[in-house]
Amino acid sequence: MEPLASAERELTGVAPEPHVRFRGATKSFGKGIHALEDVSFDITPGSFTVLLGLSGSGKSTTLRLINGLHTPTDGEVSVLGEAIGTARGHRLQDLRRQIGMVFQQFHLVNSMSALENVCTGALGELRGPRIGLMMYPKRIRERALEQLERVGLADQRFQRAENLSGGQQQRVAVARALMQKPKVLLADEPVASLDPKSAHQVMRLISGIAREDGLTVVCSLHQVELAREWGDRIIGLRGGRVVLDADAADISHEQALEIYATVSGREDAESERAL
Template identity: 45%
Template structure:
């Protein structure tokens, strides 16, 4: 089934987006839907369904083959140079493997969220202002980690590292946060801490949050809306009030089972 939720003022729009890799693999097939400003959207599906590809087309980490991706009603598909850097400033990215510099302190990792605003050499040399450091402290306060300010990243638990990654994204003052399987390697307790943090930023700051998850249970617990992908196609799209477990389970059917 495919139903498209219609809401005004989309912050992101997909217009007949296709992604075909150089080896012929179809990553995305005619993706066509809007994401309203301030929504907490969860994308579900099997591994290889196209979830990561979908997310990475928004900040242009992946190029599309055809169609159009719009952010704030502007097509970003042809952005280059300064325009692309400015796009990525307003989109925070949270990765499954945290992407921290393990031998650096928590503060330095959080400050690296400013790389889109400063020349690379300035970030490498750590030439940040007192105001920047104050902002880093405040970002860590939002994720309850100020006591780890000068701790090396590799001395933190997985859940703490992911919260540092969220604080790093907050340094960008993002309008959008993309989270690609952010809790895949975490235990249930730290999973809750990370998902609660993302939900709080969505609710309190109005940040549009898009999260890829395998867990149907977590999707139902946190999402305003759930979309499902199978083999690169959008096969499910419902606001949370209309989501049923039975319908969601069909997203996970293989072609032989469908």
């Protein structure tokens, strides 16, 4: 299925506004340390963009700039048409509700059931804390069960998170992110902790749901073949700078591996794990 932006362009003849826009974005952490330097790109609605690179290349910083956890030191980052670095208060909260997040380490509460963990994804639309599954409104519990059904875990809804496999826990985390009804879904190394079979299952799940819902996905990875298989587009980062930006279908395995060359031109040992 083609990205949402392509379909909209065919219907209207006008390219839609990007869901994510970086213009000369730089993020510094003092003493001349640039986690990201002069980065510019647009991400169109409904696309699946992979950020590919070594640890420390700027992938996580890019995601944190998108969801407002970091603000750019220089340049601008816009999400859904608004400069997220200058958004404050309720407006920032509203923007973040439209940006779902899936983490490498799942970030589930081990003592909670799968269903209750998914319910926590709706806390942004509720007032006050919730302690225990039955403290959530029925409509939230029903919606959470629907999301667990989508990720194939409805039968595990009462299992404590700590009793689930890594792949199952990440699927619960995906369901939790979907509770926000996001327009943009960020995934920070979502399969780095998983075995190859589970990794493909989770990537297939994220890709399928994103296309069904018209979500814009920005996913950081370090595995070249997963990036080429599931991404519409690959943005390669090295040393905080963009070193490659092209359609995934047009990038060879060898070209993708060049992203992993160190600044001095030598191949880093981590590139071996990207094969």
